[in-house]
Amino acid sequence: MRKKQWGSGLLAVAGFLLYLLINEPQTAYGMHIMEGFLPVKWAVFWWVVFVPFFVLGLRSIRRITKERPEAKLMLGLAGAFTFVLSALKIPSVTGSSSHPTGTGFGAIVFGPLVMSVLGALVLLFQALLLAHGGLTTLGANAMSMAVIGPFVAYGIYRVVMKANGSQKIAIFLAAALGDLATYVVTSLQLALAFPAASGGVAASFMKFAGIFAITQIPLAISEGLLTVLVWNWLQSYNRTELEEIQSLQKRGA
């Protein structure tokens, strides 16, 4: 067992080194789609797609707080975690900075729908006060960060747990891949709105995703580690409540 751990650790280090060596420094553009940078029809389209998720998220939050009023603090904590992580612009190997999303944690604890509300609130704060992201692009940004990212995280968590993986590894992978998925979706949204003259959407997507995904890889790993850290703290002081909240999901999220 111990040997196996060392082996996989070495493998991870080797892979990471390779990634650092192959990587050409280039400027990337992390984070959200800027205000006004989606054509009107796409901005409207993503808003329309996002609204139902937001409504379902509100319902999910109402149900949780009704069944377990004391879970409000944990909800606040999940929102706050997203708040902190998306304020941290971390340098990446591509020579630019981007920030993690922090949405994986809440998705694992409460189910993915709750994050559509919490994530949207964070995006709204950043759009209004920081000119970061935007109101016209909020629908698109919320779809990537507050809906699809959390759904991916939740799905990965479930799959790894079912396969009898360790819970820590399930959380790490869920948070890291949810983070990565967010930025893949952002790339796709930009590619759909701005297809390349030659090669169309696919060429655009490769261009955006190549840059985004590579910038985001170390940040996704960081997000995975930070999520496991917070989980460890909560588990040592509040194991029963965590488990009870998680079991709420199973009775129809």
Added chain:
Amino acid sequence: MKKWTNWLLVIGVVLLAVIPLLLVKNSEFGGADGVAEEAISEVAPNYTPWFAPLAQPPGGETESLLFAVQAALGAGVVGYGIGFYRGRSEQKKKGERDAA
């Protein structure tokens, strides 16, 4: 043991942030939202943004203040929550000890 793994997690996060700073020279590590605009104008040279942010921080200092406020608010709530749970669990343990 548990404390120890938590420290490892923290060290991992710090390393992931510091390594790029050491490896990549001659970069400002800009948030580079501006470069996104460049990339879009490469693909779609005729595109003009149709909406501007309602309010923009007047400069880098104000922007970093607002980011710090965002991080501080979030960290405050996370710290409060974990502290609250810790206190509660210690009360419980104490109660169990007293009862025994």
